[in-house]
Amino acid sequence: MKFSIYRYNPETDKKPYMQEYDLDVPEGSDMMLLDALVALKNQDPTLSFRRSCREGVCGSDGMNINGKNGLACITALSSLKAPIVIRPLPGLPVIRDLVVDMAQFYKQYEKIKPFLIANDEPPAKERLQSPEDRAKLDGLYECILCACCSTSCPSFWWNPDKFVGPAGLLQAYRFLIDSRDTQTEERLAELDDAYSVFRCRGIMNCVDVCPKGLNPTRAIGHIRSMLLKSGV
Amino acid sequence: MGVVTASTSLGRSGLHDWIIQRVSAIVMLAYVIFLGYFICTTPELSFPVWQELFASTFMKVFSLLALLSVIGHAWIGLWIVSTDYMPKLAIRFVFQVLIILICLALLVWGIQILWSL
Ligand code: SF4
Numbered sequence: 001m002k003f004s005i006y007r008y009n010p011e012t013d014k015k016p017y018m019q020e021y022d023l024d025v026p027e028g029s030d031m032m033l034l035d036a037l038v039a040l041k042n043q044d045p046t047l048s049f050r051r052s053c054r055e056g057v058c059g060s061d062g063m064n065i066n067g068k069n070g071l072a073c074i075t076a077l078s079s080l081k082a083p084i085v086i087r088p089l090p091g092l093p094v095i096r097d098l099v100v101d102m103a104q105f106y107k108q109y110e111k112i113k114p115f116l117i118a119n120d121e122p123p124a125k126e127r128l129q130s131p132e133d134r135a136k137l138d139g140l141y142e143c144i145l146c147a148c149c150s151t152s153c154p155s156f157w158w159n160p161d162k163f164v165g166p167a168g169l170l171q172a173y174r175f176l177i178d179s180r181d182t183q184t185e186e187r188l189a190e191l192d193d194a195y196s197v198f199r200c201r202g203i204m205n206c207v208d209v210c211p212k213g214l215n216p217t218r219a220i221g222h223i224r225s226m227l228l229k230s231g232v
Numbered sequence: 233m234g235v236v237t238a239s240t241s242l243g244r245s246g247l248h249d250w251i252i253q254r255v256s257a258i259v260m261l262a263y264v265i266f267l268g269y270f271i272c273t274t275p276e277l278s279f280p281v282w283q284e285l286f287a288s289t290f291m292k293v294f295s296l297l298a299l300l301s302v303i304g305h306a307w308i309g310l311w312i313v314s315t316d317y318m319p320k321l322a323i324r325f326v327f328q329v330l331i332i333l334i335c336l337a338l339l340v341w342g343i344q345i346l347w348s349l
């Protein structure tokens with residue numbers, strides 16, 4: 001099977017380039033793309049990429065696979081057309097090969113205060129939540145911060161310092177609708193500028209690529225309605 | 233107020249801009265439909281008919297509203313385009329100021345035409 005992989009080592013290369021690789025993959029193999037990359041790394045130890053859990057849980061191996069962002073570890077080779085073209089996640093600075101600098105992505109995540117803030121009297125044991133209220137967090141809390149969505153979003157490419165991006169906004173909504181969080185108004189006020197939320201143009205690239213099947217566009221729509229309700 | 237404020241934007245907040253965009257779109261659509269309907273149902277579109285239409289206060293106010301909508305919509309829309317696609321601050325600023333000047337000029341000109349000052 002043929003591969004074409006983005007290579008860039010800022011210490012030795014003037015410019016990024018695509019390198020061709022060939023790997024013997026037995027007919028009908030159920031190999032994942034990550035397995036193939038590990039095998040290629042055995043051929044060529046200079047090839048760099050991130051990975052850890054190898055089962056779609058840690059979010060480290062997000063990359064651009066045949067033009068679409070995804071996790072290498074849960075992308076079956078059999079689902080891909082050869083030659084398989086692999087590039088780093090778009091829009092972020094490349095550190096080396098497929099390893100990108102995620103600082104901008106995490107900064108946006110940090111901005112939405114991704115933790116429960118409850119300023120009411122702490123209960124004796126724990127903050128309870130009804131099963132209905134808990135159900136509201138489904139489809140939100142599962143995010144593994146792989147950045148596949150935000151780096152596929154044109155609005156995030158243009159304004160990565162000001163637009164929170166789909167991943168951050170999904171988590172912003174996760175805390176906005178948490179029945180135990182008391183900072184709803186303050187959180188909304190933080191988001192009501194021309195960029196943080198409103199740069200979303202509903203392109204839905206984020207929904208298209210999320211390897212966990214989450215829907216940031218819907219969450220962004222909910223945030224917009226909350227802003228509308230609290231602002232009018 | 234949000235984290236980011238910009239002096240050349242029209243609305244006070246992202247929500248404000250967003251609402252103006254939607255409301256102005258509706259007004260413009262209504263205006264186009266109304267004019268289209270008028271043109272289609274008027275057997276002979278002559279100068280007196282046209283003049284009579286624009287002589288009514290309703291049409292003047294409706295036209296002014298449509299003009300305000302065009303201006304608001306263009307201002308916000310182009311401001312967003314410039315903040316997406318013009319990374320060089322100087323170019324962006326000049327573009328924004330130009331848009332604002334054109335918008336204001338259109339407004340004055342439009343009022344002048346509508347009320348034939
Ligand atoms: S729906 Fe919004 S957040 Fe998602 S990719 Fe499109 S612009 Fe980005």
Ligand code: SF4
Pocket residue numbers: 142143144145146147148149150166167170209210211212213214216
């Ligand atoms: S929403 Fe999906 S694509 Fe985006 S960071 Fe979370 S898991 Fe990854």
Ligand code: FES
Pocket residue numbers: 050051052053054055056057058059060061062071072073074
């Ligand atoms: S290696 Fe953990 S998500 Fe792929």
